[in-house]
Amino acid sequence: LATISQLQRVSSMLPSDQENFLARTLHPTHYGRFCPIETPEGTEIGLRKNLAILAQVSTRTNLDENRFFSDMESEGLNKEGVEGTEVFFNGKFIGSAKNPEEFVKKIKEKRRRSELPVQMNIRHDLYFQNILISTETGRALRPLIIVENGNSRLKKEHLLRLEQGEFTWKDLIKEELIEYLDASEEESALVALYEEEITPEHTHLEIDSIDLFGVVTSLVPYGNHDQSSRLNRGSKTQKQALGLYAANYLCRLDTDVSILQYPQKPIVRSFVYDTLNTYPAGQNMIVAVMTHEGYNMKDALVFNKGSLDRGIGRSFYFRPHSAVEMNYAGSLKDEIVVPEKGTSGYKTEADYRFLEEDGIVYPEAEINAGEVLIGKTSPPKFLSDVREISIKTKKESSITMRQEEKGTVEAVFITKDVEGNKIVQVKTRDLRIPEIGDKFATSHGQKGVIGSVVPENDIPFTSTGVRPDVIFNPHGLPSRMTVGYLLELLAGKVGCLKGEIIDGTPFSGESKEELESK
Incomplete structure (x- = not known):
């Protein structure tokens, strides 16, 4: 669940040590796009959001611009831009349209028929008197049911086909029943929360009230009754x-x-x-x-x-322990063995009692705090003038169980890294009973x-x-x-x-x- 939440996370680039109240608070356009509940407490609050359960982020679309502009012209776009409402494509002026409402309606119909990218959005801004078309990446989109003449396009027969597996989500989009809107296009839409509320003025219908929440919050039973x-x-x-x-x-x-x-x-x-x-x-x-x-x-x-x-x-608590036989200059290297008694830093014999001949503990051994899991000796850091290495000069560097911990050896893995160094990994488990x-x-x-x-x-x-x-x-x-x-x-x-x-x-x-x- 934490992994799913991580994949749905949207982080702001603003510094967390500044107030930025407007960036942290909820905005009306967040409805159905970002979860209003799931955000960390502390300095990151409001800056780290999670996508709502049905929302998605727009990606790059493979758009043939020549064909796209010719389609625009056939629907009433005047490239010269002499008169009419100005038309902008991804922030760039591309012309004007004499009949803006008819132009926008035809473009939406083409998008619904998948003749234009599904993630493309168009909006007629009445305040600034322009038309904005966008296919940019990084826009938060949310799906809505299309309403036409006061009736939802999604009927009971479609839902039955969905339940029977004859219909998929992609089919709903292909059949012009559902479309994705960004916050800009939704400004000019009227969305009904429930089917009973639909009037001839409504353009879209919510799929389900739960699409307000993110994935994790939507799992809380009766979450709409909680603070x-x-x-x-x-x-x-x-x-x-x-x-x-x-x-x-x-x-x-x-x-x-x-x-x-x-x-x-x-x-x-x-x-x-x-x-x-x-x-x-x-x-x-x-x-x-x-x-x-x-x-x-x-x-x-x-x-x-x-x-x-x-x-x-x-529950079982698992912890991995590992040791590597490193090679050093001068043909010196670590050794995974049972340390001999004369080794510098040698522990008591009882600490090594679970080690086998290869210096590694055997599976299912019951290990207590401080006892050795992997026996290991290392060469001294500084060589004497004679450059001789004896047992006394070797240093004990075994891997032991942590203090105040105990456990049973679950498994032992022996392998090598890219450079050929021997790697030993021991996995321990500990039974935890609530107390x-x-x-x-x-x-x-x-x-x-x-x-x-x-x-x-x-x-x-x-x-x-x-x-x-x-x-x-x-x-x-x-x-x-x-x-x-x-x-x-x-x-x-x-x-x-x-x-x-x-x-x-x-x-x-x-x-x-x-x-x-x-």
């Missing part, structure tokens, strides 16, 4: 969630990586989640919203020890640390004997106004009892009344 500051925090915590970041994680040597042992797909989720088809991150938990003997004051959480014993929140002080969060920006782990016998239970996994403080809800979290709790319970996935898509998900009727 914006909480949604901002929730979008960040979603990207930090533990899960399965890659299917081939066992073969990779990424630095500081955690893998959740039992990741789950959410019971209440946005339809965007199924569309992305990402690897699951996070877990579904039974939550009780109540106080418990003061141990969940403020943002503290009370966890059920029985749930922790059954595997909730367990007091560990942080947990929901996608609504409600975060807290474990304040107490209570034995299962002391956890409150319902009339049917159900005990919660987590006890959450109710005082964290009114002030933060995360109504979407309450709706998700209600929907999650309905989903569990009915055995079905609940649609929690912002703006269009199952309402409270629909959930109650189930």
Whole structure:
């Protein structure tokens, strides 16, 4: 999820240490183009944005200018520019048009028929009395349904063909049902939010209300019921969630990586989640919203020890360790071996007990802090006059487990670099079980640390004997106004009892009344 967010990022070139209030604040043209929620806190706020879920950035178009200008002339462009409304192409004056409204209408029709580039935009500016045509790169475009004579061009039969797989997104554009507009052309358009609101004056219709948000924010169930500051925090915590970041994680040597042992797909989720088809991150938990003997004051959480014993929140932490046999001048080089006792800086024999004859630890060895993973000796920095290298002059430079860390050797990789130097990489894993002080969060920006782990016998239970996994403080809800979290709790319970996935898509998900009727 963090990778997808990174690919959708749009950064401003303005310095972050200056105020630049107008550059940081939201602008009406950002609607449907940039996510109004997802932006970092601190000096980068507002300067680093993310594209909305359906928005795209215009790219270079292969345009035959001679043919293009001849098409313009056939539609009423006068290259001499003697009279009429001035026409500009990418900021360059190319002529004038006597009947500007008819000229603009014909150009739009040609674009919709794909006779002109789909990413080309045209606008009749009534204030300055000119026509602006643009095919420049770097413009934020967003798709809209075309409305004609007060009716949407996108009909139910088109949606059925989409569901059956007969239609694709490109077909919608080819069939003149959807077109991309930049902020300039949208100035002269009238967009309806819902189909019921369409009047003869409307020119376009929104595809879905969720296209206001970016990819990450659109995954928050019932996100339209939350406060914006909480949604901002929730979008960040979603990207930090533990899960399965890659299917081939066992073969990779990424630095500081955690893998959740039992990741789950959410019971209440946005339809965007199924569309992305990402690897699951996070877990579904039974939550009780109540106080418990003061141990969940403020943002503290009370966890059920029985749930922790059954595997909730367990993860593996992976860390790679590597050593290289470097070659030096004078035929000197490092050696990956078990260091001999006379070596300078020799540790205790117990520290080398897991090394095999080749100086490398064996897989599945249980390593504690300070114990050696890869045995290695290096030549001295300065040679004596005799230029002799003995055991005593060799320096111990083994790779050890970090202090306050422990783990099991997951895998050992031996290879060579371009220069022929031997490389040994050892990957360790450590089982992490949630304990007091560990942080947990929901996608609504409600975060807290474990304040107490209570034995299962002391956890409150319902009339049917159900005990919660987590006890959450109710005082964290009114002030933060995360109504979407309450709706998700209600929907999650309905989903569990009915055995079905609940649609929690912002703006269009199952309402409270629909959930109650189930």
